[in-house]
Amino acid sequence: MKGIMQDIKFYDCRVIEGSSTSVILDNGKIEEISRNFTRGAGVRALCGGSWGYTAVEGDIDLKRGVDAASKLAFSMNASTPKEEVELAAVSSPDVKDLPEVRIDPRDIAIEEKVDLLKSIEEHARIAGVHSTKVMYLESEFKVQYRSSEGLECEYELLNVGFAVSAVASENGVYQAGRESRFGYGYELFEKENVLELAGNAGKTAIELLKAKTPKGGEMPVVLDQELAGVFAHEAVGHASEADLVLEGDSILENRIGEQIASPLITMIDDPTLHEFGYYPFDAEGSESKRTEIIRDGVFNSYLHSRETAAKLGGTPGNCRAQGYSMPVVRMSNTFIDNGDSKFEEMLEDVRDGMYLVGSRGGQVNTGEGIFQFNAEKGYLIKNGELSGLLRDVSLSGNTLEILNHVTHVGNDLKMTAGRCGKSGQLVPVSDGSPHIAISKALIGGA
Amino acid sequence: MYELARKALKLAEEAGAEEAEIYYAANHSTGVNFKKDSLENAKDRFSEGLGIRAIVNGAVGFASTNFAGDLENAVKIAVAEARVRENDPDWVALPSNGKYPQVSGIFDKKIEALELEECIGYAVELVEGTKEMPGTLPTSGGFTRSKSRQLILNTNGIEIEEESTAVSGFVDVITVNGDTSTAYDFAVSRSLDIDFFALGKNASDLALKSRGGIKIEPQKTDVIFHPFAFSDILEEALAPSIDADNVQKGRSGLIGKLGEEIAVPELSIYDDGLVEAGIDTSASDDEGVPSQHTTVIENGVLETYLYDSYTAGKAGVKSTGNGSRSSYTSPPSVGLRNFVIDYPQEDIIANTTSGVFVNTIIGAHTANSISGDFSVEARNAFTIKDGALDKPIKSLMISGNAFELLKNITGAGFDVRKVGGIITPSIRVSGMSVIG
Numbered sequence: 001m002k003g004i005m006q007d008i009k010f011y012d013c014r015v016i017e018g019s020s021t022s023v024i025l026d027n028g029k030i031e032e033i034s035r036n037f038t039r040g041a042g043v044r045a046l047c048g049g050s051w052g053y054t055a056v057e058g059d060i061d062l063k064r065g066v067d068a069a070s071k072l073a074f075s076m077n078a079s080t081p082k083e084e085v086e087l088a089a090v091s092s093p094d095v096k097d098l099p100e101v102r103i104d105p106r107d108i109a110i111e112e113k114v115d116l117l118k119s120i121e122e123h124a125r126i127a128g129v130h131s132t133k134v135m136y137l138e139s140e141f142k143v144q145y146r147s148s149e150g151l152e153c154e155y156e157l158l159n160v161g162f163a164v165s166a167v168a169s170e171n172g173v174y175q176a177g178r179e180s181r182f183g184y185g186y187e188l189f190e191k192e193n194v195l196e197l198a199g200n201a202g203k204t205a206i207e208l209l210k211a212k213t214p215k216g217g218e219m220p221v222v223l224d225q226e227l228a229g230v231f232a233h234e235a236v237g238h239a240s241e242a243d244l245v246l247e248g249d250s251i252l253e254n255r256i257g258e259q260i261a262s263p264l265i266t267m268i269d270d271p272t273l274h275e276f277g278y279y280p281f282d283a284e285g286s287e288s289k290r291t292e293i294i295r296d297g298v299f300n301s302y303l304h305s306r307e308t309a310a311k312l313g314g315t316p317g318n319c320r321a322q323g324y325s326m327p328v329v330r331m332s333n334t335f336i337d338n339g340d341s342k343f344e345e346m347l348e349d350v351r352d353g354m355y356l357v358g359s360r361g362g363q364v365n366t367g368e369g370i371f372q373f374n375a376e377k378g379y380l381i382k383n384g385e386l387s388g389l390l391r392d393v394s395l396s397g398n399t400l401e402i403l404n405h406v407t408h409v410g411n412d413l414k415m416t417a418g419r420c421g422k423s424g425q426l427v428p429v430s431d432g433s434p435h436i437a438i439s440k441a442l443i444g445g446a
Numbered sequence: 447m448y449e450l451a452r453k454a455l456k457l458a459e460e461a462g463a464e465e466a467e468i469y470y471a472a473n474h475s476t477g478v479n480f481k482k483d484s485l486e487n488a489k490d491r492f493s494e495g496l497g498i499r500a501i502v503n504g505a506v507g508f509a510s511t512n513f514a515g516d517l518e519n520a521v522k523i524a525v526a527e528a529r530v531r532e533n534d535p536d537w538v539a540l541p542s543n544g545k546y547p548q549v550s551g552i553f554d555k556k557i558e559a560l561e562l563e564e565c566i567g568y569a570v571e572l573v574e575g576t577k578e579m580p581g582t583l584p585t586s587g588g589f590t591r592s593k594s595r596q597l598i599l600n601t602n603g604i605e606i607e608e609e610s611t612a613v614s615g616f617v618d619v620i621t622v623n624g625d626t627s628t629a630y631d632f633a634v635s636r637s638l639d640i641d642f643f644a645l646g647k648n649a650s651d652l653a654l655k656s657r658g659g660i661k662i663e664p665q666k667t668d669v670i671f672h673p674f675a676f677s678d679i680l681e682e683a684l685a686p687s688i689d690a691d692n693v694q695k696g697r698s699g700l701i702g703k704l705g706e707e708i709a710v711p712e713l714s715i716y717d718d719g720l721v722e723a724g725i726d727t728s729a730s731d732d733e734g735v736p737s738q739h740t741t742v743i744e745n746g747v748l749e750t751y752l753y754d755s756y757t758a759g760k761a762g763v764k765s766t767g768n769g770s771r772s773s774y775t776s777p778p779s780v781g782l783r784n785f786v787i788d789y790p791q792e793d794i795i796a797n798t799t800s801g802v803f804v805n806t807i808i809g810a811h812t813a814n815s816i817s818g819d820f821s822v823e824a825r826n827a828f829t830i831k832d833g834a835l836d837k838p839i840k841s842l843m844i845s846g847n848a849f850e851l852l853k854n855i856t857g858a859g860f861d862v863r864k865v866g867g868i869i870t871p872s873i874r875v876s877g878m879s880v881i882g
Binding site for chain 1: 447478481482484485486487488489490491492493494495505506507508509510511512513514516519520523524527530531532534562563566570583585586618620622626627628664695696697699775776777808809811812814816817819821822823825841843845881
């Protein structure tokens with residue numbers, strides 16, 4: 001082992017301890033109350049150009065973990081040697097300004113949480129809704145980071161949130177409405193009007209029953225904050241992740257300094273904001289910081305880990321992991337910044353087109369720069385005014401074309417919390433945008 | 447943790463559980479991954495933990511832990527949670543009287559014994575395969591082997607322990623010159639019978655053939671879905687409606703359709719936990735119910751929904767052995783086992799005069815799982831002309847409805863593939879709406 005360790009130029013460990021609680025209320029009935037306790041560690045070791053990684057759960061023997069990861073790295077490097085990996089320098093992070101928790105959810109009895117869910121359920125179950133689901137989630141965890149360079153830091157976070165969905169049906173047609181909020185501290189349930197949100201989920205489901213499906217084709221569109229945020233995150237944000245760029249899987253390769261979007265667009269990733277993607281330092285101990293990905297339409301920066309920052313030039317701070325998994329380059333709180341258009345101006349300017357609202361997810365091919373998103377609902381824009389409600393509306397196209405076709409950016413930025421999947425790992429993120437107008441986009445119908 | 451499973455069961459009874467179940471799962475996996483054409487990392491993961499279901503007065507509490515020191519606390523919490531809940535009149539009992547079938551082909555000693563150097567060798571084969579076709583580069587991918595062990599114990603006498611192995615390979619490639627296109631290929635198996643070199647080569651070949659895509663007019667046409675594309679649609683737009691839990695809660699498009707003809711008469715679909723060497727094969731499901739072969743659709747007629755023991759108790763039928771868990775951290779719920787699509791096979795492309803062939807799709811998870819409506823982006827799609835693939839299509843959206851689709855299937859290929867647990871050939875559907 002001693003012989004190997006001479007060739008290991010870097011190693012680090014993340015120890016994570018925590019617990020989570022979930023309560024699921026289905027059609028007004030408790031379906032599940034569950035509690036999970038977990039502890040484990042992820043250890044990385046670097047030998048030449050190869051990484052070794054070991055994840056263990058339960059009782060943790062860090063020394064053994066470091067040995068195992070080192071052996072993997074050493075063997076990899078011995079059998080397939082390659083260019084040495086350099087890591088951008090980091091200094092000890094200043095762990096400060098964590099999200100304040102006024103009401104600790106652990107101080108609230110489980111019965112009270114169940115009662116809260118029941119009243120959320122009652123508000124979602126408006127006339128015509130025949131099925132509901134409400135979920136409460138709470139998690140607390142402590143992250144301790146330590147590296148062979150002598151970095152040692154830790155933080156604790158406590159998240160709470162809820163999601164409600166309502167389903168309405170008529171003549172064999174089923175439609176769902178969903179709302180969710182996530183944040184820090186049980187006060188979330190005071191700050192957000194959760195009962196009103198629940199009612200909105202019910203209303204959406206019922207409205208959608210009467211909605212028409214659109215005729216597909218190319219047309220001008222307005223995107224609401226949520227859908228524009230999903231576009232920013234999925235289509236642009238992922239393509240700016242430096243690991244994908246290095247893999248040759250991003251349309252944004254070699255584009256720094258180029259005008260890639262309408263000059264109205266400024267796009268930011270900022271883990272210091274107290275939104276759902278917050279962290280004080282990333283999974284490599286790099287202090288979190290704000291990154292301007294696009295400034296006035298000009299592509300400004302990739303998002304980096306220490307390895308990609310050393311390779312491409314840049315600042316680390318976006319390397320994240322789910323639990324004990326191996327960290328990869330990820331976003332945090334990602335958004336298109338406010339412009340100065342008003343929603344009414346956009347409708348007026350679009351005249352005839354479509355207004356797309358909310359998101360039911362989508363997918364992106366970052367290498368070819370194409371995407372497809374499904375909106376929760378849409379409205380026809382006729383003569384500059386909103387008319388008929390639409391459902392099963394999807395938006396697809398070429399990321400750079402869409403960015404260049406943005407004709408208005410609103411001044412009503414709103415963030416939405418969610419979880420982002422990459423490399424088989426989910427991490428909490430938020431994304432957002434003001435309303436934006438696009439002169440030409442491909443709309444698909446069902 | 448394994449040694450603590452019996453103790454945990456006893457602790458739960460002592461804490462006041464009327465019935466209790468311990469689910470133990472352990473997994474050891476080794477992965478070797480590449481970025482571009484160089485191996486980047488090797489990963490070893492050990493995961494192990496216990497999930498505890500405690501039942502008091504017909505109400506269930508659940509807790510899990512991966513740390514021995516938390517075990518007693520977790521057991522007590524599971525019992526306390528059950529007490530918070532009201533009696534559930536639909537609760538019958540945890541499974542009992544497990545008599546298990548023999549299953550085969552799910553454990554391969556050679557996989558368990560693989561050394562890191564051999565794992566590296568398979569990852570190198572994936573990369574080398576892509577080099578057979580000049581003009582492409584892998585972007586990412588890797589080889590993984592895993593060994594799992596699970597033990598289920600309950601107070602009704604269930605005790606079943608199983609071990610299994612798996613290997614998988616994945617490769618994503620991009621063209622390097624001229625028009626950019628991407629493609630991927632993957633395979634997963636219970637034994638070391640995957641040709642990793644061929645996976646790399648296929649992905650590169652497909653990416654190259656997809657260059658220079660054309661636009662096509664919006665139209666209704668015959669679409670042949672490759673097993674990758676078809677299994678995606680089945681899983682997201684059809685499977686949720688067969689889940690008895692969704693049926694019981696009013697969230698299925700197949701409520702009240704038992705005994706009705708919902709598909710073309712040539713189509714049968716089986717859910718089968720016993721398939722030789724199947725990815726979802728095991729003697730027992732994840733709550734100790736013996737695995738079985740279930741006919742879901744026979745000659746177009748919907749025969750049954752899929753049940754775990756809770757939904758079966760509620761409906762007054764027998765569980766179909768579909769109790770499924772993603773990990774020891776969650777209680778069981780209804781999940782597919784091996785899902786087998788059966789339709790008379792033919793030389794499907796050769797027998798298609800005109801239409802579209804779709805290798806993969808993106809966006810299937812955005813389907814409406816109740817109505818079955820989906821709208822997806824097709825990848826690596828080609829026009830079909832006079833019984834052969836003709837030109838690549840740049841961008842193509844396909845919209846449809848899973849239930850309509852079942853009624854419009856007109857053919858299946860010889861190319862049956864195990865896409866995870868879904869076992870299907872390429873399937874031709876007539877009158878699909880496509881927008882190029």
